[in-house]
Amino acid sequence: MDQDKALTAEELQNHVAAVFRDHMPFNQLLGMKISQFDQSGVEIRLPWHDGLMGNPIQKILHGGVTAAILDTAGGLMAILEAVRHMPQVNLVEFQKKISRMSTIDMRVDYLRPGKGEEFIATAKVIRKGSRVAVCRMELHNDAGEHIAFGTATYMVS
Amino acid sequence: MDQDKALTAEELQNHVAAVFRDHMPFNQLLGMKISQFDQSGVEIRLPWHDGLMGNPIQKILHGGVTAAILDTAGGLMAILEAVRHMPQVNLVEFQKKISRMSTIDMRVDYLRPGKGEEFIATAKVIRKGSRVAVCRMELHNDAGEHIAFGTATYMVS
Amino acid sequence: MDQDKALTAEELQNHVAAVFRDHMPFNQLLGMKISQFDQSGVEIRLPWHDGLMGNPIQKILHGGVTAAILDTAGGLMAILEAVRHMPQVNLVEFQKKISRMSTIDMRVDYLRPGKGEEFIATAKVIRKGSRVAVCRMELHNDAGEHIAFGTATYMVS
Amino acid sequence: MDQDKALTAEELQNHVAAVFRDHMPFNQLLGMKISQFDQSGVEIRLPWHDGLMGNPIQKILHGGVTAAILDTAGGLMAILEAVRHMPQVNLVEFQKKISRMSTIDMRVDYLRPGKGEEFIATAKVIRKGSRVAVCRMELHNDAGEHIAFGTATYMVS
Numbered sequence: 319m320d321q322d323k324a325l326t327a328e329e330l331q332n333h334v335a336a337v338f339r340d341h342m343p344f345n346q347l348l349g350m351k352i353s354q355f356d357q358s359g360v361e362i363r364l365p366w367h368d369g370l371m372g373n374p375i376q377k378i379l380h381g382g383v384t385a386a387i388l389d390t391a392g393g394l395m396a397i398l399e400a401v402r403h404m405p406q407v408n409l410v411e412f413q414k415k416i417s418r419m420s421t422i423d424m425r426v427d428y429l430r431p432g433k434g435e436e437f438i439a440t441a442k443v444i445r446k447g448s449r450v451a452v453c454r455m456e457l458h459n460d461a462g463e464h465i466a467f468g469t470a471t472y473m474v475s
Numbered sequence: 476m477d478q479d480k481a482l483t484a485e486e487l488q489n490h491v492a493a494v495f496r497d498h499m500p501f502n503q504l505l506g507m508k509i510s511q512f513d514q515s516g517v518e519i520r521l522p523w524h525d526g527l528m529g530n531p532i533q534k535i536l537h538g539g540v541t542a543a544i545l546d547t548a549g550g551l552m553a554i555l556e557a558v559r560h561m562p563q564v565n566l567v568e569f570q571k572k573i574s575r576m577s578t579i580d581m582r583v584d585y586l587r588p589g590k591g592e593e594f595i596a597t598a599k600v601i602r603k604g605s606r607v608a609v610c611r612m613e614l615h616n617d618a619g620e621h622i623a624f625g626t627a628t629y630m631v632s
Numbered sequence: 633m634d635q636d637k638a639l640t641a642e643e644l645q646n647h648v649a650a651v652f653r654d655h656m657p658f659n660q661l662l663g664m665k666i667s668q669f670d671q672s673g674v675e676i677r678l679p680w681h682d683g684l685m686g687n688p689i690q691k692i693l694h695g696g697v698t699a700a701i702l703d704t705a706g707g708l709m710a711i712l713e714a715v716r717h718m719p720q721v722n723l724v725e726f727q728k729k730i731s732r733m734s735t736i737d738m739r740v741d742y743l744r745p746g747k748g749e750e751f752i753a754t755a756k757v758i759r760k761g762s763r764v765a766v767c768r769m770e771l772h773n774d775a776g777e778h779i780a781f782g783t784a785t786y787m788v789s
Numbered sequence: 790m791d792q793d794k795a796l797t798a799e800e801l802q803n804h805v806a807a808v809f810r811d812h813m814p815f816n817q818l819l820g821m822k823i824s825q826f827d828q829s830g831v832e833i834r835l836p837w838h839d840g841l842m843g844n845p846i847q848k849i850l851h852g853g854v855t856a857a858i859l860d861t862a863g864g865l866m867a868i869l870e871a872v873r874h875m876p877q878v879n880l881v882e883f884q885k886k887i888s889r890m891s892t893i894d895m896r897v898d899y900l901r902p903g904k905g906e907e908f909i910a911t912a913k914v915i916r917k918g919s920r921v922a923v924c925r926m927e928l929h930n931d932a933g934e935h936i937a938f939g940t941a942t943y944m945v946s
Contacts, residue, residue: 337531341531342528342529342530342531342537343525343526343527343528344526344527344528344529344537344539344540345537346526347504347526347527348539368500369500369501369503369504370500370501370504371499371500371501372499372501373499373574374494374498374499375570375574376574380499380501380502380543381543381546381550381578381581382501382505382539382540382542382543382544382546382547383501383539383543385539385542385543385546385581385583386537386538386539386540386542386543387539389538389539389542390539393538413532417530417532417533420585420588421538421583421585422584422585422916422921422923422942423582423583423584423585423894423923423940423942424538424542424582424583425580425581425582425739425783425896426542426578426580426581427579427580427758427759427766427783428577428578428579428580428759429758429759429766430759431577444741444743444781445741445742445743445744445893449920449921449944450893450920450921450944452741452743452893452894454781467758467768467783469739469741469781469783469894471893471894471942473920473921579759579764579766579785580737580766580783580785582739582896582940584915584916584923584940585916586915586916586923587916601898601900601938602736602898602899602900602901606763606764606787607736607763607764607787609736609737609898609900611938624915624925624940626737626896626898626938626940628736628737628785630763630764651845655845656842656843656844656845656851657839657840657841657842658840658841658842658843658851658853658854659851660840661818661840661841662853682814683814683815683817683818684814684815684818685813685814685815686813686815687813687888688808688812688813689884689888690888694813694815694816694857695857695860695864695892695895696815696819696853696854696856696857696858696860696861697815697853697857699853699856699857699860699895699897700851700852700853700854700856700857701853703852703853703856704853707852727846731844731846731847734899734902735852735897735899736898736899737896737897737898737899738852738856738896738897739894739895739896740856740892740894740895741893741894742891742892742893742894745891
């Protein structure tokens with residue numbers, strides 16, 4: 319990829335997905351995978367494994383795992399929102415912008431015990447902006463049960 | 476330990492610490508250790524390792540790790556609060572009560588990038604009660620910098 | 633109404649609506665009115681008047697008004713949830729139960745400036761329970777624009 | 790005051806206090822008064838009157854009043870934070886900047902019933918910045934009892 323060339327939307331998305339997969343070790347530690355990442359939405363999948371267990375009696379997700387996957391889904395959605403406000407950027411400029419993004423605050427509402435074979439997090443933007451974006455996230459299990467809600471505010475520039 | 480005998484405060488604390496260490500795999504996956512857990516307070520320590528990395532460029536904690544350690548510190552504090560409201564209980568009764576406890580909601584405020592060799596989470600109760608407790612948590616690094624605040628509401632019975 | 637007689641669902645709802653209207657002065661100070669309050673949902677309406685103005689330049693709702701109407705809609709929804717878990721109660725018992733209900737915590741997300749001729753708040757329960765209920769609330773204006781989201785945790789017994 | 794002249798810190802503070810008092814009707818509807826507003830901190834006072842009552846049985850503050858006074862204290866603190874990041878501004882420029890400020894989100898934790906003759910809200914900045922500031926607020930009554938905590942994120946430019 320020519321580093322001085324303005325990136326297409328697809329190239330940006332592929333770049334983010336590659337960074338997520340190859341350079342964010344915590345995502346691998348948990349086993350999170352991006353299953354959707356484009357203008358129509360974000361979806362992250364996390365298969366159950368015993369390392370995610372927070373409650374030894376009930377075999378359910380640790381609350382911190384729930385928070386982590388919700389923050390990750392919201393953060394990816396915030397990147398998509400940031401991209402919408404970017405002029406044409408090349409790879410170096412994009413990386414610089416992305417490295418300045420961060421979560422400002424997040425609320426998680428735990429609705430029911432995190433039981434399941436797989437967990438699916440989705441996100442949408444509820445407050446758009448060039449500097450700050452607010453996202454709402456949902457976590458469901460593979461049986462379609464709603465495990466948790468999240469709401470988070472992101473610095474996007 | 477005689478399972479029918481009422482537990483002393485010290486036995487309860489030792490039991491919780493043992494469960495935390497031996498039966499909550501996610502705590503080990505991250506590397507969290509209880510460094511204090513008694514009526515005067517709760518402290519959890521987490522040494523940095525690359526698996527916790529959320530941002531490949533800045534080498535900082537994943538926001539989900541911050542949320543996980545804050546929720547864990549608050550949850551332990553909520554157990555101490557629950558114990559205060561318990562009549563004398565034996566081990567089986569205690570385990571039953573503890574297994575019904577859960578996080579209802581949590582807010583995390585990310586104050587600065589999570590850089591450091593070790594991270595220390597502390598917690599205090601701001602709303603006491605026999606059914607619901609609200610805790611405030613703080614995360615600092617080994618240099619004393621304040622990384623994040625948390626506020627969480629726990630079901631304690 | 634015979635005070636010893638078990639209340640019907642309709643009598644409970646009428647009683648709550650009367651208390652809201654006649655004995656909660658702040659609701660009148662703002663001008664909030666219950667436009668729906670039954671098992672199918674809650675709706676509160678608030679017509680604009682200059683006393684609600686928080687920003688003199690833009691003529692928009694004070695953020696505290698937004699918080700107040702969202703908390704009120706969520707609180708009424710939590711009462712409906714509490715009623716579902718109540719055995720048959722007479723008026724005195726009901727009043728005693730209701731007086732113990734309270735908001736534990738609330739998050740408000742301000743999405744756009746609060747402009748309009750009238751504001752409509754709605755609520756739904758996202759975590760049900762006999763002791764704690766969590767509600768999500770929305771505020772729209774009369775043009776259908778979405779002004780704010782709320783999420784609140786209520787003690788219901 | 791010469792509208793083209795750069796404002797001193799004192800002139801800015803006096804201007805904000807005058808707008809608060811004379812042009813924000815909701816502040817008067819409640820009866821909120823600024824008792825401190827300078828670089829060392831913010832304090833707002835609200836004397837009890839029956840119009841603030843949310844619970845007719847216990848004679849306590851409506852939860853919306855608590856949210857309103859906390860948001861107001863935090864918003865004033867965010868203005869002070871914004872001023873720190875402003876170059877020399879004249880009155881017109883300052884008004885333009887201030888009119889773009891807004892609350893993004895807020896969490897309120899209700900600790901105990903809002904009883905008292907007077908209520909005092911204070912605020913401090915926990916995350917500083919030229920675009921976004923996060924504040925923590927506290928509400929006490931005249932007997933020194935702690936009624937509520939708040940945490941809010943503000944757009945400051």
